[in-house]
Amino acid sequence: MAAFLDFVRLTFLVLLLTVPWGAIAADEDPLQDVCVADINAQVKVNGFVCKASISAPDFVSPILRKPGNINNKLGSSVTAAGAANFPGLNTQGLSFARIDYAPGGVVPPHNHPRASEVLFVVYGTLRVGFVTSSPEFTLFTNTLYPGDLTVFPRGLVHFIINVGDTQALSLSGLDSQNPGASLLPNVLFASNPTIGDDVLGKAFNLPPWEIEKIKAAVKG
Template sequence: MMKRLQLFVAAFAILASSSLLASASDPSPLQDFCVAINDTKNGVFVNGKFCKDPKLANAEDFFYSGLNIPRNTSNPVGSTVTPVNVAQIPGLNTLGISIVRIDYAPYGGLNPPHTHPRATEILVVLEGTLYVGFVTSNTDNRLITKVLNPGDVFVFPVGLIHFQFNIGNTKAVAFAGLSSQNPGVITIANAVFGSNPPINPDVLTKAFQLDKNIVTYLQSKFWWDNN
């Protein structure tokens, strides 16, 4: 009887601790804002970050200008992403949000398959026609796609591989909000075939079930970063 009671208590303790771990998350900010700074000598340590003294914050800490300017898309993938995250607006620190502008060349402009490891993305088309989609996780690797026109909105869930492709004969422009001050981006082809140092070709040959010569050829190419 005592053994059963001890086992029950142990099991309950494990379940309780697991529940606490599962519900753990970053705390909500404890101040209005936390303007990120690099010079820790003039910073105040708040919520795990060095921040400018709030009394010294000014409008420039929360401002960025230039998302109205079209970007050059004459590159190998035919697109350019202009990010506005905590690197551009230090006042975004701790606020969990950022934005990007994406310019696409006429038919064929591509924002290649990529992921944002720390953010969900919500995209709105301003100009042109985009074919967009994402792939679900390994449970079924299902492709979910949609053709978007100006004013249309589409969501790419956090961490999933997604893309946008201009299927119109004119340039396209989209804006996207992301649920992180620093969402990160992993462009699949660049990461797999353009890593530094290169991944052992035997690994990629087996993983992609390709001829080794094709793998080494892909690794020898220059992989354009459109971000």
């Protein structure tokens, strides 16, 4: 029995050392050429079940044709294409987004828990940055111009702001069909139910009335 347990431990150690963890961190590999999502299926799985019948239009989407509405408090609009609204992306481990910006428009600090992001500037001037995790919390920031690319590593908090005098447009590719997005202001101050003022007060060294003021501003 002891020899068997030693064998199991050794096998597990070998697996830990040889499995390509970077590969399995992304969406799982597809098991067939295509699996167009059946959005209306009652069966719930990790992703979407496949439609029984598919056709060429399943692999085309007009979602990103039109600019988003930038007349809002952030001055930006993110239009995302993932498996939920572009069924042909199901099981492909991909999603795409266009971001429109007014002058001074911002995409606030956020992260994508399931994807890395590559951003391409179509027109305009953007300042971008991301922050590494603890213990360093190092900020890497750059100014981007038309034709420039940048990358936001998986799970790291990042932001984008239009620092030009005109509107801007960027396109982003992400390596998950459902990357998720956690906006820090909303996560901290507009969750449902909200995080207690006692917790946030300690975290930010602010009195409860200041926390409530921030919550109202974020929700408004």
